[in-house]
Amino acid sequence: MKNKVKFNISKVHYALITVTDEGFNFGIPVPMPGAVSISLAPNGEPESFYADGIEYYTISNNMGYDGDLEIALIPESFRTDILKEATDANKVLIENANIETANFALLFEFDGDKRKIRHVMYNCTAARPSLEGQTNEESREVQHESLSLSSRPLPNGLVKARTGNETGIEAYNGWYTQVYLPVEETEGA
Template identity: 85%
Template sequence: MKNKVKYNISNVHYALITTTDEGFNFGVPVPMPGAVSISLDPNGEPEAFYADGIEYYTISNNMGYDGDLEIALIPDSFRTDILKETVDANNVLIENANSETSNFAILFEFDGDKHKIRHVMYNCSAARPSLAGQTNEESREVQPETLSLSSRPLPNGLVKARTGNDTNTEAYSAWYSQVYLPVEEVGGP
């Protein structure tokens, strides 16, 4: 049974990236409840090389994605793990201009008419969110927070992965227990 449509972002998680001498590791995915929307646009376009009076070669220029994640309220764990805010003795979150943010993978899914479509963006960074609000008028309106995200290729070239109609059940079920990494193809031509 194949999906015909997708809708409704949900089940957003983040996983901290740590670098080692051998490469990188991902932490256990941490839930970020309250997803409202996500919009990520491709960064980088193919560039043409001209020779002999024609477009001789096209250079791929995949620099990942840029966009926004709108969420009801950014969890404190994301603020401390990724944005590197600290917690003082009174449990107050402190932002320090000398702190460097951490990179992370972001995992999420869209509902489909047959099954959910799960995604992972491997190497993300987030800008500090804006601080905004407005007064209540005749009715209360929830004012979500927005994270500006950049997703770039990992050193090995990985940008993102997503489940499809024929994704292995085991890989699909384990999507949020650890960050999915590609498995070598078995067999071949």
């Protein structure tokens, strides 16, 4: 099944990254309903080394992606798990300038004409969202929230993964149960 087009972002999830002595672990993906749009631009340009009067070597500089995720309303779980807002005894969310935000994997999909295209960005950070609002006029207009995201390579170089035309059904169906990690090909495969 080959897609000809893609449209409609949906099924946004995040998975908290925890760092261990052995490397890193991903938590179970948590849904973030209400996706409006996502726009992630590549970060890093090829750099040229000149010698003998020519472009002698080009260095690939993949520094991940930067952009925005617009969502109807940022879930409280994301605010506490990733933005590290704490709740007090009255269950009021408190932002503290002395607390660092957490890294996370971002999972989402686009509809296709044949099959959904699923993505994971492995090492993301989110800036605190802006506080915005406006008054109602003749009609009510839903006001979404926006997260500025940075996605950087993991220490092992992984930046992102996405399903393809021939992705196996097990990997495809399990996309949101755990963060997908590459599987080595076996000889003769």
